[in-house]
Amino acid sequence: MYPETLRIEGTQLPYFRTPEFGDLMKESERWFLESLNAPEGASFIGLTSSGTGAMDAAVSNLLSEEDKVLVINGGSFGARFSHICDHYGIPHEDYMIPFLHAFDREEFEKYSGKEFTALLVNACDTSTGQLYDLDYLGDFCERNGMLFIVDAVSAYLADHIDMQSQHIDAVLTASQKALALSPGAALVCLGEKALERVGRGKRAYYFDFADYLENQKRGQPPFTSAVGTMLALHERLKTVNEKGIDAMNALHADRASYFRSALRELPLQMPDIPLSNSCTPVLFPERNATEVYEALSAKYGIYLTPSGGDWKDIQLRVGHLGNLDTEDYDDLIEKLKGELDQ
Numbered sequence: 001m002y003p004e005t006l007r008i009e010g011t012q013l014p015y016f017r018t019p020e021f022g023d024l025m026k027e028s029e030r031w032f033l034e035s036l037n038a039p040e041g042a043s044f045i046g047l048t049s050s051g052t053g054a055m056d057a058a059v060s061n062l063l064s065e066e067d068k069v070l071v072i073n074g075g076s077f078g079a080r081f082s083h084i085c086d087h088y089g090i091p092h093e094d095y096m097i098p099f100l101h102a103f104d105r106e107e108f109e110k111y112s113g114k115e116f117t118a119l120l121v122n123a124c125d126t127s128t129g130q131l132y133d134l135d136y137l138g139d140f141c142e143r144n145g146m147l148f149i150v151d152a153v154s155a156y157l158a159d160h161i162d163m164q165s166q167h168i169d170a171v172l173t174a175s176q177k178a179l180a181l182s183p184g185a186a187l188v189c190l191g192e193k194a195l196e197r198v199g200r201g202k203r204a205y206y207f208d209f210a211d212y213l214e215n216q217k218r219g220q221p222p223f224t225s226a227v228g229t230m231l232a233l234h235e236r237l238k239t240v241n242e243k244g245i246d247a248m249n250a251l252h253a254d255r256a257s258y259f260r261s262a263l264r265e266l267p268l269q270m271p272d273i274p275l276s277n278s279c280t281p282v283l284f285p286e287r288n289a290t291e292v293y294e295a296l297s298a299k300y301g302i303y304l305t306p307s308g309g310d311w312k313d314i315q316l317r318v319g320h321l322g323n324l325d326t327e328d329y330d331d332l333i334e335k336l337k338g339e340l341d342q
């Protein structure tokens with residue numbers, strides 16, 4: 001976390017049903033929408049939930065049994081969108097991408113002209129680090145008249161997201177990734193086409209977007225806000241606004257490329273897929289990844305992100321989100337080297 005976040009999150013919380021808190025949320029809304037280059041008329045929703053709450057809310061508010069949804073299922077977060085559709089009985093087909101395989105545009109084109117009504121994608125499926133081509137997917141949705149819903153939980157601030165040029169209808173993210181805040185707040189931005197669908201499904205109670213949109217007119221959520229996280233969010237979004245989104249993307253791109261070039265000196269590999277700036281998947285051809293994870297955490301308190309299921313002993317992920325700098329990566333490379341030499 002950044003020092004300013006720690007300072008804000010360490011202070012007493014104010015009562016939030018006040019015009020002051022409402023004004024602060026309205027300002028956060030403006031900065032968030034600007035950072036996404038949201039189109040005219042787009043709206044903001046702040047949820048008290050983790051990122052999955054926003055995925056759930058986007059599906060249950062914007063899609064129904066009458067839709068035919070295409071899901072890009074290339075990792076555990078793509079699978080989550082698929083499960084959420086199953087949960088609500090929303091007809092869907094999954095474009096499956098096997099582990100270590102890149103999205104294949106030619107293969108994907110077979111879904112064109114098949115009367116799909118919406119596309120669900122994780123800009124970066126954080127379980128694999130793969131970054132999907134939102135320019136192409138936005139164009140695909142535009143050509144096919146599909147609603148384009150993007151989970152940018154890990155990609156927000158790290159990778160280029162532009163609602164207007166990428167024809168995105170709904171974007172969602174969460175407080176605990178690049179914003180580097182406490183968990184507990186999820187942010188959603190809805191463009192006009194998404195807004196037209198709000199209120200159709202009526203499946204959600206706590207997550208009913210209509211209720212949030214009405215209340216957000218005065219900067220208030222219908223239920224108790226993650227007040228502390230929202231105050232720290234306001235400060236982070238102010239910084240994003242001051243520095244500009246391109247500079248934020250560049251910051252993450254620089255960290256990722258710094259780490260990736262240092263990694264080339266080690267007997268480790270990176271998958272040959274388009275990678276997000278949010279994290280680097282590292283493959284361990286010679287060592288057991290779980291053992292390296294355990295050694296680094298036990299000896300140095302350095303936590304890389306382990307992978308689940310079948311990839312557990314093969315892949316770790318190195319994060320580029322939050323208050324990290326080149327020295328952190330120098331330190332990590334040195335310790336990784338020591339570990340691999342053993």
Ligand SMILES: *Cc1c(COP(=O)(O)O)cnc(C)c1O
Nearest residue numbers: 050051052077122124126153154
């Ligand atoms: C982290 C993440 C989420 C949200 O997970 P939660 O644990 O619910 O916050 C959703 N999608 C992606 C791509 C993520 O990286």
